[in-house]
Amino acid sequence: MTVKIAIFGGGPGGYVAAIRAAQLGAEVTLIEEHNLGGTCLNWGCIPSKVLITTATLLENIKKADVFGITINGEVFPDIRRLMERKDKVVGDQRKGILDLLKHHKIQYLKGTGYIKGKGLAGVRLSEGGEQEVPWDKLILATGTKPSPLPSLPFDGKRIISSNDALCLHEVPQSILIVGGGVIGCEFAFILSALGAKVTIVEALPRLLPLPSVDEDCSKVLQREMKKRKISFFVNKVVESFSEVDNKLEVTIGPSPFLENPTEKDKRPITETVDKILVCVGRIPNSTNIEGLDLLNIQLDQKGWVIANELMETSDPKVYAIGDLLGPSKIMLAHVASAEGLVAAENAVGGKVRMDYSAVPGAIFTSPEVANVGLTEIQAAEQGYQVRSDTVLFRTLGKAHVIGEIAGQAKIVSEEDSGRVLGVHIIGPHATDLIAEGTLAVRMGCSVRDLAQTIHAHPTLSEVIGEAAFKAIDRPLHG
Ligand code: FAD
Numbered sequence: 001m002t003v004k005i006a007i008f009g010g011g012p013g014g015y016v017a018a019i020r021a022a023q024l025g026a027e028v029t030l031i032e033e034h035n036l037g038g039t040c041l042n043w044g045c046i047p048s049k050v051l052i053t054t055a056t057l058l059e060n061i062k063k064a065d066v067f068g069i070t071i072n073g074e075v076f077p078d079i080r081r082l083m084e085r086k087d088k089v090v091g092d093q094r095k096g097i098l099d100l101l102k103h104h105k106i107q108y109l110k111g112t113g114y115i116k117g118k119g120l121a122g123v124r125l126s127e128g129g130e131q132e133v134p135w136d137k138l139i140l141a142t143g144t145k146p147s148p149l150p151s152l153p154f155d156g157k158r159i160i161s162s163n164d165a166l167c168l169h170e171v172p173q174s175i176l177i178v179g180g181g182v183i184g185c186e187f188a189f190i191l192s193a194l195g196a197k198v199t200i201v202e203a204l205p206r207l208l209p210l211p212s213v214d215e216d217c218s219k220v221l222q223r224e225m226k227k228r229k230i231s232f233f234v235n236k237v238v239e240s241f242s243e244v245d246n247k248l249e250v251t252i253g254p255s256p257f258l259e260n261p262t263e264k265d266k267r268p269i270t271e272t273v274d275k276i277l278v279c280v281g282r283i284p285n286s287t288n289i290e291g292l293d294l295l296n297i298q299l300d301q302k303g304w305v306i307a308n309e310l311m312e313t314s315d316p317k318v319y320a321i322g323d324l325l326g327p328s329k330i331m332l333a334h335v336a337s338a339e340g341l342v343a344a345e346n347a348v349g350g351k352v353r354m355d356y357s358a359v360p361g362a363i364f365t366s367p368e369v370a371n372v373g374l375t376e377i378q379a380a381e382q383g384y385q386v387r388s389d390t391v392l393f394r395t396l397g398k399a400h401v402i403g404e405i406a407g408q409a410k411i412v413s414e415e416d417s418g419r420v421l422g423v424h425i426i427g428p429h430a431t432d433l434i435a436e437g438t439l440a441v442r443m444g445c446s447v448r449d450l451a452q453t454i455h456a457h458p459t460l461s462e463v464i465g466e467a468a469f470k471a472i473d474r475p476l477h478g
Pocket of ligand 1: 008009010011012013014031033034035036037038039040041043044045046048111112113114141143162183285288321322331332333334362
């Protein structure tokens with residue numbers, strides 16, 4: 001009998017699950033209330049990287065003189081055309097997903113999905129009307145939306161979310177970014193390169209304060225931000241703001257997470273800006289799924305759906321994947337897709353487990369940051385005898401050729417066996433270079449395996465080869 005699978009949400013979790021389930025012979029219905037591609041394509045990965053590409057190009061053009069190119073006249077960004085390009089890239093990709101759904105004979109319904117009962121979903125179609133969708137298995141992939149701060153509610157104009165920041169009509173003269181995590185730091189580089197004066201306020205002691213991000217990467221990033229005149233405050237929070245002469249006057253005070261603040265820490269700081277961009281996290285699209293209480297699905301206190309490694313929820317016929325599972329899993333597009341593949345396989349009778357041990361993280365700041373596996377701290381906490389070996393990009397010919405010498409690559413390995421436990425890179429093309437580290441962690445390679453792998457010259461990938469040579473006590477250049 002053909003298994004009927006309904007999927008709520010057409011982001012990188014939901015549409016990938018749909019394709020795999022259809023490949024495995026299921027009759028699939030994908031329900032998406034806004035646009036195919038979800039947050040990733042419409043409000044996240046892709047549009048932000050279009051902006052980053054222009055920001056980087058602009059920075060490079062301004063450095064053209066160094067490369068022997070004379071530019072006569074002013075160089076400045078045209079935001080209207082940048083947004084047009086962003087919309088075109090996103091539109092083309094959306095069409096690509098639609099073509100894939102047709103190719104795999106997946107029924108696509110544009111509308112809001114809700115639960116009518118066990119085995120039956122309803123869809124309020126965007127074009128009007130309702131449709132019932134019977135299912136044997138249901139996959140929830142409804143993702144998240146930006147989280148406001150109670151003291152800084154979004155108004156879409158002065159106090160904006162990452163969604164609003166991707167649709168700006170002009171570059172603000174000055175902007176304060178609340179939250180120095182991945183999204184906040186990426187926007188800091190974009191907006192600064194496009195001409196805004198940027199200030200970041202982060203409540204924790206460092207930028208990119210994620211456990212998976214190596215502390216040295218944060219240090220290098222902070223140094224590079226200073227070079228670009230991006231101001232940042234760590235261990236601080238926004239206490240209040242008021243409108244003065246068409247500007248926002250923001251008061252910044254000590255973070256509640258800061259233990260034993262000194263008098264200096266407690267002294268309030270005032271910044272005057274045009275806009276505030278709030279990037280303090282995301283909230284799940286779970287409680288807004290009507291009728292979810294008709295199924296036995298366990299949510300945690302914040303509304304994140306609880307799922308096991310088979311991606312099963314507490315209702316054995318319902319799977320959940322992607323950002324909807326919250327920060328206890330990893331909130332990245334490629335993780336959502338990987339979980340989607342697992343859910344699809346299991347929904348048609350498989351027993352596949354999701355493996356979170358080798359998930360690469362890619363952060364598109366300037367320079368880029370990327371990581372996979374354990375940091376030194378995490379490895380030590382897990383009881384490993386840890387060794388770490390770092391090589392600077394400035395030791396590579398290619399880094400000098402392209403004029404990007406800031407940054408480093410670090411291999412975290414197990415002292416005795418040499419097994420690669422983690423790789424942490426900050427530097428040019430770090431987000432591409434991490435692929436080798438991901439394979440190494442996934443396959444349980446040793447630093448000797450990496451050192452014996454020939455890396456092409458002159459390439460940035462040599463940084464991994466060199467770090468591996470160092471890790472076997474045979475450094476050549478570092
Ligand atoms: P989503 O992509 O959020 O998709 C969920 C979909 O479900 C949405 O389209 C929504 O409309 C739909 N939906 C909700 N409720 C219903 C309903 N009841 N019925 C029907 N449809 C419904 N990740 C990376 O890996 N790399 C990056 O570079 C990156 N950059 C990012 C930059 C920004 C600014 C942001 C905000 C995020 C970024 N992310 C990045 C994270 C990435 O976007 C998410 O991890 C990813 O989109 C999660 O996929 P998902 O399928 O779980 O959910």
